[in-house]
Amino acid sequence: MILKLKWYWLEETNVCWFMEMLLLGACAPFVYDPNAVQVSVALAFLSGYRVTLGYHRLLTHRGFKVPKLLEYFFAYCGAHALQRDPIVWVSTHKLHHKHADTLMDPNAPTKGVWLSYIGWFLYSDYVATKVSSVNIQDENANVMELEAQGFYRFLHDTYFWHPTALATLLYLYGGFSYLAWGMGMRITVLHLVTYIQNYVNHTSGERAWNTPDTSTNNWWVSMLSLGEGWHNNHHAFPKSARHGLEWWQFDLTWELIKFLMVVGLVKDVKVPTEVEKKRMASFGSNQK
Numbered sequence: 001m002i003l004k005l006k007w008y009w010l011e012e013t014n015v016c017w018f019m020e021m022l023l024l025g026a027c028a029p030f031v032y033d034p035n036a037v038q039v040s041v042a043l044a045f046l047s048g049y050r051v052t053l054g055y056h057r058l059l060t061h062r063g064f065k066v067p068k069l070l071e072y073f074f075a076y077c078g079a080h081a082l083q084r085d086p087i088v089w090v091s092t093h094k095l096h097h098k099h100a101d102t103l104m105d106p107n108a109p110t111k112g113v114w115l116s117y118i119g120w121f122l123y124s125d126y127v128a129t130k131v132s133s134v135n136i137q138d139e140n141a142n143v144m145e146l147e148a149q150g151f152y153r154f155l156h157d158t159y160f161w162h163p164t165a166l167a168t169l170l171y172l173y174g175g176f177s178y179l180a181w182g183m184g185m186r187i188t189v190l191h192l193v194t195y196i197q198n199y200v201n202h203t204s205g206e207r208a209w210n211t212p213d214t215s216t217n218n219w220w221v222s223m224l225s226l227g228e229g230w231h232n233n234h235h236a237f238p239k240s241a242r243h244g245l246e247w248w249q250f251d252l253t254w255e256l257i258k259f260l261m262v263v264g265l266v267k268d269v270k271v272p273t274e275v276e277k278k279r280m281a282s283f284g285s286n287q288k
Contacts, residue, residue, distance in 0.1 A: 013160055017082065021191075024184020033177040039170070040181040043080070048190055050078035051089075052226045052253040059146065060090045063241030064257060064269040072151050080166055082187045083194065085159045086152055091143045097238055100213035107198050193224050201231035209236035209280045217249070227251030236280045237272040245272070 054074030057063045066074070075086045083089055092106050099105045146152040155162070163183070170178040205216030215235035222229030222244065230243040230251060237245075244251030260266040272280075 017160065017163070021082065021184050021187040024180045025188035026184070027176075028180040028185040031177040031180050033174070033181070036174055036177040036181040039174070039178060040186045043182055044186045044190060046077050047081040047186070048193075048226055049253065049256060050074045050076075051081045051083060051190075052228055053256060054078045055083075055086055055089050056093065056228070057241050057243075057253065057257070059086055060093045061239050061241075062270075063239055064266050066260070066266055070265060075152070075155065076162070079155060079159065079162055081190050082163055083191070085156045087143055087146050087156045090146060094142045097235070100215070100235065101202065108202070197221050197225045197228055197231070201229060205229075205232070207232050209233065211235045211280070219249070222250065227253040227255075237276060239270045240272050241269050242271050 054071070055078045058066065058071060058074060078089075079085055084092075096105055096107045101108055167179060167183050170182040174182075200218050200221050201216055202214045203216075205218035205221075207216055209232055211232060213235055215232045217232045218229045220229070221231075227243050227250070228234075230245070230249050233245050233249070234240070234243050241257055242251060242254045243249075244254055257266055257269065261269060
């Protein structure tokens with residue numbers, strides 16, 4: 001499949017932002033400041049959790065319910081991971097599940113790093129071009145529930161202003177070291193973890209469930225990605241809020257969801273039933 005991609009102001013802005021974050025990340029070790037590192041780590045967990053918990057398990061798969069204001073808070077913090085706004089991210093991930101490991105999968109590892117791992121958020125019409133069932137006008141038709149809400153339309157239309165505001169605040173508060181660590185290094189690491197997860201969890205690991213794709217479970221990727229590395233579990237039971245289904249499969253995002261359940265902020269949590277597990281079980285675990 002040959003992808004003919006047109007460049008618009010959105011793509012140009014995306015590329016500029018991405019390159020700036022890489023350059024800032026490269027500068028970070030030369031302006032080391034322990035306070036800036038602490039701020040970077042705190043922001044990394046805040047934005048990273050909000051992608052895994054907010055963008056992924058809540059908005060995409062509806063694995064649980066939270067009060068609307070808390071949902072918006074999760075989504076807003078997730079936007080600061082610089083992996084696009086909720087409308088684009090959720091739409092793309094739904095297409096990944098629909099077309100997993102095919103030529104129409106926007107995250108398939110078969111197309112290389114540039115297009116499969118970076119193209120989906122750098123090019124606004126990349127997914128529409130690759131997935132022939134949609135076009136640039138209705139590429140987000142699978143997220144009408146988000147487009148119906150003013151908050152998500154606002155975040156979609158003003159996306160770049162929000163990380164710009166955060167970057168400005170970091171610079172005004174702590175200078176260049178805070179900017180380099182709080183934006184550059186943080187964004188670089190978050191994207192690197194995403195790319196590792198996309199590749200490793202479709203190329204190596206264990207398969208506990210007989211899914212029609214190449215998804216695998218990988219413990220060390222789960223440690224890096226707050227529990228998202230139990231990818232075969234996730235593809236077997238997409239709506240499950242819990243990805244680490246065994247007691248030994250550590251899932252930090254699930255631990256946060258459990259805490260929110262205890263304090264009464266999460267309800268209607270979905271996990272696979274025994275009947276569903278029996279239906280999906282493979283004949284033994286296949287090591288790749």
